[in-house]
Amino acid sequence: MAFAFTSKLSPIARRRIEVFRRNRRARVSLWIFLALFVVSLGAELIANDKPIVMHYDGEWYVPLLVDYPETEFGGFLPTRTDYHDPFIREQLEKDASTIWPLIPFSYQTLDMQMMRPSPSPPDSRHWLGTDDQGRDVLARVIYGFRLSVFFALVLTGSSLVMGVIIGGIQGYFGGKTDLIGQRLTEIWSGLPVLFLLIILASFVQPGFWWLLGIMLLFSWLGLVDVVRAEFLRARNLEYVRAAKAMGLPSRLIMWRHVLPNAMVATLTFIPFLFTGAITTLTALDFLGFGLPPGSPSLGELVAQGKNNLHAPWLGITAFVSLSLMLSLLVFIGEGLRDAFDPRHIQHASSATPLTRTQPNA
Numbered sequence: 433m434a435f436a437f438t439s440k441l442s443p444i445a446r447r448r449i450e451v452f453r454r455n456r457r458a459r460v461s462l463w464i465f466l467a468l469f470v471v472s473l474g475a476e477l478i479a480n481d482k483p484i485v486m487h488y489d490g491e492w493y494v495p496l497l498v499d500y501p502e503t504e505f506g507g508f509l510p511t512r513t514d515y516h517d518p519f520i521r522e523q524l525e526k527d528a529s530t531i532w533p534l535i536p537f538s539y540q541t542l543d544m545q546m547m548r549p550s551p552s553p554p555d556s557r558h559w560l561g562t563d564d565q566g567r568d569v570l571a572r573v574i575y576g577f578r579l580s581v582f583f584a585l586v587l588t589g590s591s592l593v594m595g596v597i598i599g600g601i602q603g604y605f606g607g608k609t610d611l612i613g614q615r616l617t618e619i620w621s622g623l624p625v626l627f628l629l630i631i632l633a634s635f636v637q638p639g640f641w642w643l644l645g646i647m648l649l650f651s652w653l654g655l656v657d658v659v660r661a662e663f664l665r666a667r668n669l670e671y672v673r674a675a676k677a678m679g680l681p682s683r684l685i686m687w688r689h690v691l692p693n694a695m696v697a698t699l700t701f702i703p704f705l706f707t708g709a710i711t712t713l714t715a716l717d718f719l720g721f722g723l724p725p726g727s728p729s730l731g732e733l734v735a736q737g738k739n740n741l742h743a744p745w746l747g748i749t750a751f752v753s754l755s756l757m758l759s760l761l762v763f764i765g766e767g768l769r770d771a772f773d774p775r776h777i778q779h780a781s782s783a784t785p786l787t788r789t790q791p792n793a
Contacts, residue, residue, distance in 0.1 A: 455766070479537060485530075560745060563746060579640075583640065598613065620650070639723070651705065663686075
């Protein structure tokens, strides 16, 4: 199937894929990152304080999807069942067959049955220990990884659209449009983003979409110069002039003829924009101006490591998680940069000689 897919691509695209494949560090980093992301997508199946499925009193229950009152399992209150309650656990162990996740704690579950004060060190119950509120650190890392990647994906995609549109308009039309756009961009880029976020956080309760919107106002600035330069270079090429002479509208010329060439340089910038989004979110959470309290945040785990120096597993876990994630993204970005570099593409094409049929003797 992979061969059939690559055979439909253009020769230049196949060479770029070949260059990326030859970069072993980038290729392995991509597979590791995809594996971690796929695992984090099923975080509820891996780390949760509810059983996945349960057979009790002749009936099947799916606590992972449905909130059942504890009266269903011999309790006394019509409230949502706490499956870690000693009485409920005793009832389930006696009369039910349950399938629990690998980690029986969610990112916000407070372990009320701990025998040690919080934060507790790693043990067989909590593989990476608990934080200062008694929450499982491994569960928070899994959920925090997924949240960080989703945040960076949405922010990077939105920034890509805005940066390409603004940079393309400046570069294609040039003149006063480019001059005014550059001055406005310079003024906008001079604003202190982090300080503005901190000031706004004192007026509005920060949240996922609120942070995303504020960061989107500034994250597209890094793409404008790259896209603008590519459009400035391509607008005077012969095929663009020919399209203008044929009366093709500017929007179609930009979309069909100029944008594909501009995207070559833009795509190499995406992994580093992705990394910057994760770093900024982590910094804001570390300072307390990011996601709401209780969210599965890697930056909040870094802050806990700083505030609890007697619990080194918190700082070590945060450092390893962030360094692994960012290193993988940087290696992937280097592989993409080499794949779109014309020098590497030319080297790849020359390293794969064409097979020739030998004449009969």
